[in-house]
Amino acid sequence: MGKTADLTVVQTTIIDTLHKEEKSQKAIAKEAGCSQSAVSKYINRVLRRREECGRKRCKSDRDDRSLERIVKQGRFRNLGELHKEWTEAGVSASRTTTYRRLHDMGYSCRIPCVKPFLNQKQRQKRLCWAKEKQYWSIAQWSQVLFSDESIFCISFGNQGPRVWSKTGEAQKSSCLKSSVKFPQSVMVWGAMSSAGVDPLSFIKSTVNAAVYQEILEHFMLPAAELKILFSSRIWHLPTQPKLPVPGLIAME
Numbered sequence: 001m002g003k004t005a006d007l008t009v010v011q012t013t014i015i016d017t018l019h020k021e022e023k024s025q026k027a028i029a030k031e032a033g034c035s036q037s038a039v040s041k042y043i044n045r046v047l048r049r050r051e052e053c054g055r056k057r058c059k060s061d062r063d064d065r066s067l068e069r070i071v072k073q074g075r076f077r078n079l080g081e082l083h084k085e086w087t088e089a090g091v092s093a094s095r096t097t098t099y100r101r102l103h104d105m106g107y108s109c110r111i112p113c114v115k116p117f118l119n120q121k122q123r124q125k126r127l128c129w130a131k132e133k134q135y136w137s138i139a140q141w142s143q144v145l146f147s148d149e150s151i152f153c154i155s156f157g158n159q160g161p162r163v164w165s166k167t168g169e170a171q172k173s174s175c176l177k178s179s180v181k182f183p184q185s186v187m188v189w190g191a192m193s194s195a196g197v198d199p200l201s202f203i204k205s206t207v208n209a210a211v212y213q214e215i216l217e218h219f220m221l222p223a224a225e226l227k228i229l230f231s232s233r234i235w236h237l238p239t240q241p242k243l244p245v246p247g248l249i250a251m252e
Contacts, residue, residue, distance in 0.1 A: 147191035
């Protein structure tokens with residue numbers, strides 16, 4: 001049962017490990033084979049001194065909360081704009097420090113996901129729809145066929161991808177993303193259910209009520225009958241056109 005200076009490398013390693021696991025000093029002393037006072041002195045003098053090493057942070061928690069508040073108020077602003085507003089709030093920090101603080105908070109600059117714009121009325125309508133179907137059984141959901149149409153650009157992508165390049169290669173042909181005013185695209189319609197995914201249907205004109213009815217009659221109904229999905233069919237229609245289709249129940 002020696003003092004702190006008499007602890008062996010094995011004992012200090014055991015103390016370090018058990019202290020990180022938040023064990024009590026009594027349990028650590030019993031496991032390491034030394035006195036509890038030796039464990040207490042080692043933790044207070046060595047471990048805590050080790051945690052205090054390095055340069056102190058030049059920014060307080062209050063400054064960090066101020067930066068996070070600025071980020072939440074404008075998530076689409078770039079680093080320079082965030083840094084400028086943070087310094088205007090009275091914080092003396094470099095651009096690198098601003099980036100580090102954002103990274104420590106868990107923020108990263110990413111390409112945003114694209115979602116359709118919904119107003120408050122549309123959101124409330126979708127929420128009510130979800131609450132009504134919240135406790136549906138698997139058998140009920142197996143009677144639903146979800147459908148939608150989408151446009152895919154053939155020549156150029158819809159998104160703005162990033163590119164790996166070196167300094168001075170910004171105008172290199174292999175690093176440029178080409179763009180045209182009216183890119184070549186194709187519109188497709190598809191559906192899926194618990195029985196699987198239906199084949200894609202290529203649409204050559206603008207989708208209106210008449211065109212959508214033709215899609216249902218020539219593509220969806222034959223696919224559903226081949227799979228023998230269900231006797232009473234329920235379709236989920238995103239646009240809900242008024243179609244005179246027998247046995248059709250539209251769910252928004």
